[in-house]
Amino acid sequence: MLGIVGTLAVLAILGFVILPAAVVVLAAFNDKAILAFPPETWSWRWFAKALAYDDFRSGCRNGLIVASWASSIALLVGTAFAFALDRYAFPLKRTIEAVLLSSLVVPHFTIGLGFLMLAAQIGWARGFAVVVACHVVLVLPFVLRSVYVSLRNLDQRFELAAASLGASPARVLGTITLPLLLPGLVGGWLLAAILSFNEFTASLFVTAQRTQTLPVAMYNYVREYADPSMAALSVLYIVATATLLTLANAYLGLGKVLNVEPRR
């Protein structure tokens, strides 16, 4: 259907998209202590080193703490706002929506710098609270968007039907609305968690040695060393994220999570 030129074009684009990941993956298995492509001899040893390196271990732990808190808080806040935006008419609705989505427009380093100055001003120690607060702002638009789209797609007649059958508003929410929104909520949370875990620019400003997340730890590492343990870590990143998304797809349906499929 595409013809030979079309097929080649599609393959070329796919190759181009995959290329950087492929290069890094191959470099991770290089036996030599340099980041080089293609490797001449092969080894798993950089994986062992990456997993054993203290800064990476604590970075990973910190990242998980920050990501889970930030995405959970963003989910709560984003869901509340998504409901308000979808269900109610109120003054300045568009303005509020624009503000909530503004971190898509404001560069990450600006947000990071802002939080850094703010935290210094009010005398906050550079602990997890600042990092989490910063990440909430960063991921909120994505959660808001995801839940908002799910709400839009939710046929309100389900809720009306439940009410007609004697369900109070609280029971409608618990038995109909939230279960039907679940894919959107989980999808929004997952997206937020992945974004937060991978976030670097703003994190560089707001993290301290004690709270540095994995991307910051990797940046600090690469400033001093240039061995393939970075590449090995990248492979682990990719594998972990892919596993997570595969599981989400299996249990929830990625189409629903990303809202690309019309609900039946």
Added chain:
Amino acid sequence: MSSLAAERHSNGGAGAPTTANSDDAAVRLLRASKRFGKIIALEDATLSIRRGELMTLLGPSGCGKTTLLNLVAGFLVPDTGEIAIDGKRVNDLPTYKREIGMMFQNYALFPHMTIADNVGYGLRMRGVAKPDLKRRVAEALSLVRLTGVEERRPHQLSGGQQQRVALARALVVSPKVLLLDEPFSALDRNLRASMQIEIKEIQRQLGVTTIFVTHDQSEALSLSDRIAVMFEGRIRQVGSPDEIYRRPADRFVASFVGDVNVLRGRLDRVDGKAIVTLGAARISVPRDPLALVHSGDHVDLFIRPEQLRFANAGEPIAVEATVAAHIYQGGHVNLYLEAPEVCSSHILVRSLEPDAIERWRTGTRVGVSITSTDAIAFELEPAQPNGAPRSLKGKEEKSDAGS
């Protein structure tokens, strides 16, 4: 004004009601109005629905029928007026306390629940104990003749089966009133007919008061105990299907319900009776709609196709017309005639003759006579002096829209 007039048309109606409390009324609306911004969705609706009755709200889209249904369901609150269920004012009662059952146009079956859970939902909300709940769910499903699907999900069922589930779900809670919102529009023609019969049977068997919303006039005529015809936010007439069909209150009702020919006649008042002359034919019609018309003035005579036939020798000919088109319908043939001086569109005549198409070929001049004394006439419409426009196409759309 028009709602009061509408009440007068209901058979045995006790005139204009003054209170929402009435013994035999399961649902009662008293001068209920609802606006959305500047749009008046429902104006001054007064309607009383008797216990066990199937009342149809019939009208084109935007006529206010769905608004009225939503007011009864409690999805909307009236701006003015009163709504009562079982003699109790429910204006401020939220939907979930109204003890209604509703079947939605798309059925709105909960996609994340099994069929049994869907049907049992209303009972769970009422705190019915499990063994009792299970028994009642099974009873409801067997009532709608659907068993063995308890553990399936809604999307695994066909459209007709989904409708049965929706009906069972609405009926299982023994509602005070059953609300049906265009329930047949998503079904194909054959299934629609059999589901209509079944729902009517179940409704009669249970004696549940039912409000049924549709834009399909043939559906309304065949299912209803009474029909409320609505147009532009107002109830124009309430009556039995026969009354609505044979004694329409106004031009709109006459042309919306059933096929009708609008022919230009002349009023000839004799001894207090209203007689309309059309060609050589003289037809007696009700006087009320013609109160403001003088003898000798033109009027629009509304005649059903089955009241017209090709004149036999010696019969007074009402209209001389030319055959313009045939539409073969299997059991009968629709013949469309042209007579520009009395009818601005086509005159529809039905013929049961198998050789109708050969006998009355296109272009043939024919004489049409009027077989019935049961016609009705209205004064001319100021805006459209040639009568309500009625094209072949418009009629087809009306009966098939929304399917």
